[in-house]
Amino acid sequence: MSARVLVVDDQEPNVRLLEAKLKAEYFEVVTAFNGLDAISKTNDHQPDVILLDIMMPGMDGFEVCRKLKADRRTRHIPIVMVTALDQPEDRVRGLEAGADDFLTKPVDNLPLFARIRSLLRLKVLLDELRVREDKVEARGLSPVEANETDISGSRQLIITGEERIAEHLAERLPDEAVAEKEIDPAKAVSRAADGFDLIIVDLTTKVFDALRVCARIRSNSETRHVPILAIVDPDEMARSVRALDLGVNDIVNRPVDRGELNARIRTQLRRKRYADMLRERLDDSLEMAVTDPLTGLSNxxxxxxxxxxxxxxxxxxxxxxxxxxxxxxxxxxxxxxxxxxxxxxxxxxxxxxxxxxxxxxxxxxxxxxxxxxxxxxxxxxxxxxxxxxxxxxxxxxxxxxxxxxxxxxxxxxxxxxxxxxxxxxxxxxxxxxxxxxxxxxxxxxxxxxxxxxxxxxx
The missing domain is CATH 3.30.70.270 (Reverse transcriptase/Diguanylate cyclase domain)
Structure with a gap:
């Protein structure tokens, strides 16, 4: 899957290295060397993914991310922060600024391209919905806005092989969330279609093949758009890459940091609500296009x-x-x-x-x-x-x-x-x-x- 990628870093060698890697995989690459240039290039070129350095003079990556996510023209573009910072609090700060993920320098090719492919699949879907949304707005209807913070009442299903681990993960979820647990893989796949907002799958379990559970959830039409957050072992990079290729939306490394987990959950729920609202608006606009407003009959x-x-x-x-x-x-x-x-x-x-x-x-x-x-x-x-x-x-x-x-x-x-x-x-x-x-x-x-x-x- 080819796409346009914006690489932002104040160090030219870093930019050229990423540029070479991306071009070798036939991506179109746009480069920027500071925050203001990054915002300008984003507006001009509308990239499909942004690889953004954090530590830059003047406007750092956190501020660039906040500005891009605050702008309706660019908020839908996935942002991956590429940084030497690897502490949980740094990732939380980036996620709260609107980043979709993190890669730690030096960047390994496997997670880099797995992340880009995963985010591109999401963006292709959102772009299709946004095209229709633009047509709806042209008729004078208000634009879709996603709630940025409120996740109260959201239902989250935890799938793992042991009740003890399920309880441990449930304790780390946001207080406003409603957590349900399942340790039977067959029942988990069936229950996933029961209107959950997010599914958390423990890929480190040895009780069953959790990757197969993810694949079955993603292949089911009823659960195709439900975000999956996977708990992974940082030493099993190939398994993490495989999970992303199977359609897992995001991953969290063990040991699980509660602040990072909550930030990633909020990111996934915010994104899902935005996509759901776009789909709902599309359904409404299609209904309006063929229905007489007074009688409800066909027009x-x-x-x-x-x-x-x-x-x-x-x-x-x-x-x-x-x-x-x-x-x-x-x-x-x-x-x-x-x-x-x-x-x-x-x-x-x-x-x-x-x-x-x-x-x-x-x-x-x-x-x-x-x-x-x-x-x-x-x-x-x-x-x-x-x-x-x-x-x-x-x-x-x-x-x-x-x-x-x-x-x-x-x-x-x-x-x-x-x-x-x-x-x-x-x-x-x-x-x-x-x-x-x-x-x-x-x-x-x-x-x-x-x-x-x-x-x-x-």
């Missing part, structure tokens, strides 16, 4: 796409289909006499009636104003007419409630029906249904009319 745009599919299926002889257009009679009088709130209430109640009367395979949409369209697949015109007449009769018996009062209205509906034929377009099918609706209105309303069948001359 005209979505109807058009589904009608086009139905036309194509009919053209290929795969099925029959009909189109129903239903129009509330004298609806303008409702708005004029009782106000638009009353009109909206009538539309909503009629939409609910349509939704309940339609089959599961039917598509019900608001076409505009008081006009509704139902796409009815796998029916003939006569079969569709039976359903349309039942709908008309149901509406005729309904009492439509007016908001804020005990008053009710009697409302009727006129319906036009057309069958989709081979050679039809969406417009031609809708036009014939609309012509049938016009004849229903002309016949006195509150009735169902079918398209006129064209007979061939002998």
């Amino acid at each position: 005209r745009r979505y109807l058009s796409s589904r009608l086009e599919q139905a036309v194509q299926r009919v053209a290929h002889g795969e099925e029959t289909a009909c189109v129903m257009i239903a129009d509330l009679d004298y609806f303008k009088r409702v708005n004029d006499s009782y106000g638009h709130d009353a009109g909206d209430a009538v539309l909503q109640q009629f939409a609910e009636c349509l939704r309940h009367r339609a089959r599961a395979v039917d598509l019900v949409a608001r076409f505009g104003g008081e006009e509704f369209v139902v796409l009815m697949p796998s029916v003939t015109l006569n079969e569709a007419a039976i359903g349309a007449e039942r709908l008309r009769a149901t509406v005729n018996k309904l009492s439509f409630r007016l908001p804020g009062t005990d008053s009710v209205l009697a409302v009727t509906v006129s319906i036009g029906l057309a069958e989709i034929h081979a050679g039809d377009t969406v417009d031609s099918a809708l036009r014939r249904a609309d012509e049938a609706l016009y004849r229903a209105k002309a016949a006195g309303r509150n009735c169902v009319k079918l398209e006129k069948v064209q007979t061939k001359a002998a």
Whole structure:
């Protein structure tokens, strides 16, 4: 996986060494020699990963990290601090500044490239979500913001082979977290799908193959996006690298420092919440794109796409289909006499009636104003007419409630029906249904009319 990496260090030999290693693996490399230059290069080049030295004159790496993570344009870029500092308090300080991980100088190639690959996989996912988020913001919606500190109520599953070690790890978790423990590997994989925010796996256990547990959790669609934090033995570098390649999000060396563990947990939870909020916004925006906001039915745009599919299926002889257009009679009088709130209430109640009367395979949409369209697949015109007449009769018996009062209205509906034929377009099918609706209105309303069948001359 190739990518653009920004290397930041005030010592040119360090920069050139990392640059050579990265280019040998076909990464594109951008370099910077101080904090201000690093921020400028990040904005200009939008790197995929930043390798950031801590000890620099002027603006040190901690401050650079804080500034980049505070900027919406750059906060999503993973930052790995490359430093000679190797004390837990230094790592905690960096994690609290927003760093994603640490590498200790001199940098070994195995953990370097394992870390970069791991962070790139995460960034690719976030970039896809952010592209859609940008489109949502362009429609005037507010940007997604992740809570930076609050992890209260988060559920974390500890997986290890011994109850004693599980208790030991649970005691080191943040006080606000809800910790659950599992020492059976089969049950652990099953329980991982139970809505946990973070999974902590002890890779040092000799009771079972903890790497296989990580792989099974990551391959399950229900747990694919749940962050995994692994406890590792610092002397088993190859195992740590393997864990990262399998999809583990972060690692903590034994003996476990509580401050570092908590800082890494907060980092993972913050990142997960940001990704979850992006996904939720994407789901909401997709729903908004195809849904009528007043009635909750499908909108005209979505109807058009589904009608086009139905036309194509009919053209290929795969099925029959009909189109129903239903129009509330004298609806303008409702708005004029009782106000638009009353009109909206009538539309909503009629939409609910349509939704309940339609089959599961039917598509019900608001076409505009008081006009509704139902796409009815796998029916003939006569079969569709039976359903349309039942709908008309149901509406005729309904009492439509007016908001804020005990008053009710009697409302009727006129319906036009057309069958989709081979050679039809969406417009031609809708036009014939609309012509049938016009004849229903002309016949006195509150009735169902079918398209006129064209007979061939002998």
